[in-house]
Amino acid sequence: MTxxxxxxxxxxxxxxxxxxxxxxxxxxxxxWIDADVEVxxxxxxxxxxxxxxxxxGAFRDTEAEVVAxxxxxxxxxxxxxxxxxxxxxxxxxxxxxxxxxxxxxxVDEIERRIAADATTAGRRPNLTNSGGRxxxxxVLAARTPIYAGCATLVVDTDGKAPETxxxxxxxxxx
Numbered sequence: 189m190t191x192x193x194x195x196x197x198x199x200x201x202x203x204x205x206x207x208x209x210x211x212x213x214x215x216x217x218x219x220w221i222d223a224d225v226e227v228x229x230x231x232x233x234x235x236x237x238x239x240x241x242x243x244x245g246a247f248r249d250t251e252a253e254v255v256a257x258x259x260x261x262x263x264x265x266x267x268x269x270x271x272x273x274x275x276x277x278x279x280x281x282x283x284x285x286x287x288x289x290x291x292x293x294x295v296d297e298i299e300r301r302i303a304a305d306a307t308t309a310g311r312r313p314n315l316t317n318s319g320g321r322x323x324x325x326x327v328l329a330a331r332t333p334i335y336a337g338c339a340t341l342v343v344d345t346d347g348k349a350p351e352t353x354x355x356x357x358x359x360x361x362x
Contacts, residue, residue: 192285192286192287192361193262193263193285193286194259194261194262194263194264194265194266194284194285194286194287195212195216195264195265195266195285195286195287195288195289195357195361196259196266196268196282196285196287196288196289197209197212197265197266197267197268197289197291198268198270198272198273198282198288198289198290198291198335198338198339199270199290199291199292199293199335199345200270200293200298200324200327200328200331200335201270201298201302202293202297202298202299202301202302203291203292203293203298203301203345204291204293204301204345204350204353205222205267205268205291206222206267207350208267208291208345208350208353208354208357209221209222209265209266209267210265211350211351211353211354212265212354212357212358213264213265215354215355215358216263216265216358217263218263218264218265219261219263219264219265220264220265220266220267221258221261221264221265221266221267222267223251223254223255223258223266223267223268223269223272224267224269226254226258227247227250227251227254227269230250230253230254231247231250235247235269238250248271248274248275251269251271251272251278252275252277252278255268255272255278255281255282256277256278256281259281259282259284259285260284266285268282270327270331271331273331273334273335273338274331274334279334279337279338282338283338286340287340287341287357287361288338288339288340288341289339289340289341289342289343289357290335290336290338290339290341290342290343291343291345291353292335292342292343292344292345293344293345293346294346295321295324295325295328297345297346297347298324298328299320299321299324302324341357341360341361343356343357343360
């Protein structure tokens with residue numbers, strides 16, 4: 189694989205995108221950015237508040253602006269939101285990154301990680317009425333083909349330390 193100018197990390201919530209992005213950036217001597225944090229900074233409120241106050245459409249519009257901007261930067265590792273791949277224009281922007289790494293985890297692992305993250309409930313809304321495991325199963329099933337279509341590299345994260353995941357990515361991209 190040719191050395192990319194950007195690395196985009198995609199995958200469901202709780203698969204380690206933010207943690208791995210930070211570690212990858214350190215290993216490569218690059219910057220890293222969490223797209224969800226950028227969206228929150230622009231909106232001046234959490235993603236959960238954006239969903240509640242303005243609706244998912246407004247969130248996705250701001251997310252699309254952020255994704256387009258971030259995918260234009262160089263020497264950066266991007267931790268993209270789990271739903272960033274849903275819009276075709278985002279998929280096109282993400283494809284320009286060179287390396288698009290799908291961090292994949294099973295439902296049990298995702299459920300465990302989300303439950304262990306104290307910030308999840310306050311920052312991120314449920315995406316379905318059911319929430320919890322049923323939501324993970326339903327949303328993951330819908331997004332899996334999209335993640336697969338966008339990814340240039342797939343890394344399974346179940347039971348792995350973030351440092352191991354980052355090292356796998358560095359080894360795979362050269």
